[in-house]
Amino acid sequence: MATASETPVLDTIAAMTLDSVERCHMDDRTLILARLAALVxxxxxxxxxxxxxxxxxxxDFTVEQLQDLLVAIAPVVGTxxxxxxxxxxTEAFGVTLALAxxxxxxxxxxxxxxxxxS
Structure with a gap:
């Protein structure tokens, strides 16, 4: 039986993500690009x-590289x-910077x- 947690949804998502990363053979940058493209x-x-x-x-992704991702997938996913x-x-990046x-x-x-x- 699973251990009780105060954050079962977040714990499940974290476990799924970790499992996915462990089974994936992409380099970190390619994995991030694939996940961001899927989110878009x-x-x-x-x-x-x-x-x-x-x-x-x-x-070390730059804003320009993230913009390039959006440009590359725009014809497929739509404007x-x-x-x-x-x-x-932009919102998520702002939150990340504020937390840091x-x-x-x-x-x-x-x-x-x-x-x-002392």
Missing amino acids: AMDAPAISYLAHMSPAIKA ARVMSAAGHI ESEAEAMAQAEADSRKA
Whole structure:
């Protein structure tokens, strides 16, 4: 029997993602591009892109490369989905940056508190 969790949906999605990554033989950049293209095709909400922003940043994707992805798939998925995706990606990227900034501020504050205690 499965262990009870306070976040069963997120835990399930995380487990599915991990299993997928372990079974996939694509390099990180290709995997991210494939997943982002699939999200665009599905007209996924911004929160769906959020899980892919940090890996995209770690894989050194630039804004221009993400724009190139949207340009490449526009004839297949359509302009409405591409424009929707551009907004969702921008929103998810903004949240990712805000979280990173908040984390950096918390680390700086902890370091400052540690120095004061010394």
